Amino acid sequence: MPDDDLITCSCLCGAVRFQITRPPKLNSCNCSACRRYGALWGYSPPTNARFLQGEDHTVPYLRGEKSLAFHHCATCGCVTHWQGQADDNRAFNLRLADDPRAIDGIRIRQFDGADNWTFLD
Numbered sequence: 001m002p003d004d005d006l007i008t009c010s011c012l013c014g015a016v017r018f019q020i021t022r023p024p025k026l027n028s029c030n031c032s033a034c035r036r037y038g039a040l041w042g043y044s045p046p047t048n049a050r051f052l053q054g055e056d057h058t059v060p061y062l063r064g065e066k067s068l069a070f071h072h073c074a075t076c077g078c079v080t081h082w083q084g085q086a087d088d089n090r091a092f093n094l095r096l097a098d099d100p101r102a103i104d105g106i107r108i109r110q111f112d113g114a115d116n117w118t119f120l121d
């Protein structure tokens with residue numbers, strides 16, 4: 001894949017870095033966790049993503065039914081990704097893009113995770 005389809009992301013302190021192919025959409029979710037984290041989620045799959053460094057430097061936070069874990073950097077606290085606990089589903093926080101313009105033009109979908117579990121747009 002061409003390099004301009006790759007978005008490199010890092011936490012504030014730089015301990016955690018990952019790379020993700022430009023996703024077709026980003027989810028902005030209004031559930032009690034996501035709205036507080038302020039994350040914009042890019043999903044993998046279908047998008048390819050890999051850690052460049054620091055995956056073992058993240059701390060998981062599980063709550064409620066514990067179906068997924070939100071991970072944050074152990075040093076600076078940035079929320080980096082979430083990981084399904086019973087499957088391979090995961091999503092990465094594209095708010096961590098190194099280039100603030102890197103996510104320009106990607107459709108942001110409003111997901112009603114708080115209530116109906118459907119898209120609002």
Ligand SMILES: [Zn+2]
Nearest residue numbers: 011013073076
């Ligand atoms: Zn950090």
